[in-house]
Amino acid sequence: MGPCCGSLGTLGVSGAQTAHAAALWSCALLLGLLRLCACVEENCIVGIVGQPVSLPCVQPQMTTSANVSVEWWRGEEVVLRSTWRGDGVVEEWSINRASTPPDGPLSGDVSLQLPAVVLTERAERYRLLATSENRSAELCSVCLRTAARFSAPLLRREEPPPGGQTAFWCQSGGGFPEPAVSWLLDGGEDPPEGSVWTRAAVLPDSLLYNVTSRLTLNVSAGASVSCVVRNPTTNETLTSTNGLAEVTRGPVVTSRASEAMWIFSTVLCAVVGVMVSVGIVYQIHLDRVSKRKKREFQKHLNTGGNKGRPEEEEVKLERKETDV
Structure with a gap:
């Protein structure tokens, strides 16, 4: 040995x-x-608050098993318990209407399906444990990171006093996590240093953020000014240019590790x-x-x-x- x-x-x-x-x-x-x-190599599934999400787990070898019990755990809490009996009957119990695919015993697909994502401050780990003939094994481990989309930025121009500077206000809210806000002049030029003030605040009794940013500078009447709000988790950018909003959505699948x-x-x-x-x-x-x-x-x-x-x-x- x-x-x-x-x-x-x-x-x-x-x-x-x-x-x-x-x-x-x-x-x-x-x-x-x-x-x-x-x-280190693991990626997290990104779930949008209020939307369904599926945590993948496919085990083809389970199609030949009988009298198998599977449990999805979130930390120390059981989210779903499913029993596959030898006569083909599947008994399932869950909280918050979580489920697995109905053809799981035939396809080996035991992915956890959550009907609506609940916002959490940190990423959570879900584990699938299978028990057969008094033997237990962890078959899947999936990381879930939650996010909420921000509203389209509201861009407002404040006329300057005589001889003063023009102020632009940009507001967006209802998103998570804290966003990154930037300003662009004439389609691509960065504003002068010290001309931008930004504040992000958490809503009371919530993890959602409201963000307010102000740009103050001397600008001509016909200049193009854009406010860009980016969600780092969903890779979604919201852009408002002189009051016209534009949304650019990135892939909301996984948050990849850096190079x-x-x-x-x-x-x-x-x-x-x-x-x-x-x-x-x-x-x-x-x-x-x-x-x-x-x-x-x-x-x-x-x-x-x-x-x-x-x-x-x-x-x-x-x-x-x-x-x-």
Whole structure:
């Protein structure tokens, strides 16, 4: 047996025990690195508040199983419990009308379907546990990040006093998380430094944000001024130009890791692969050492037993001669 599966034998050799302990520690380190690698590469599903969302989990091997119980967990809370009986009957219980596809026992699709996303401050992890014949296993783990869309920016121009500067006000609200607000002049030019003031406030008894931004500068009557509100989670941008609103929606599927994080995760996984290979080679080496020491120990026992027999025969012969 290898270092991750059990002891090497019953040989009373301290060196082998030390090597076995080192192998167990290496195995634990490898498992920890594998878990870290999976966490780094993982993306989150983005759910829009008030809209349905599906947390994917497809397990084709479950189509051949009978009397299986599956549970979706959110943290320490059970969200859904479904039992597949051998006669084809599916019994399901859930909170907040969560469900799984009705053809799950046939297709292996046990994705969790939430009818309406509820806003949460942080991303939440959902886990699928399957139990069959008193054995449980975690089959899926999905991260859900929630967001709310902001209203179209309301852009208002405030006429300046004589000899003063023109002020533009931009307001948007009802979104989550806190947005990024920027201003553009004549379609692409950034405003002067120090000319922008922005404030984002959380609505009472809510996680939703209202944002107000003001741009103050000297500008001609026909100049184009745009206010851009961007939601970092949904990658959605809302633009209002001189009172005309424009919406540009980005893909609302997953929030991808940065390029630097992706490179780090790739290198980490490569290192883990090398360590796993070294662990396998070391396991084979320990097995060979264990077998060799067992053979030597058995050979030693057999050799010692054979040497003792002639001495016993000489003792018996001396006793017979003495009797005579």
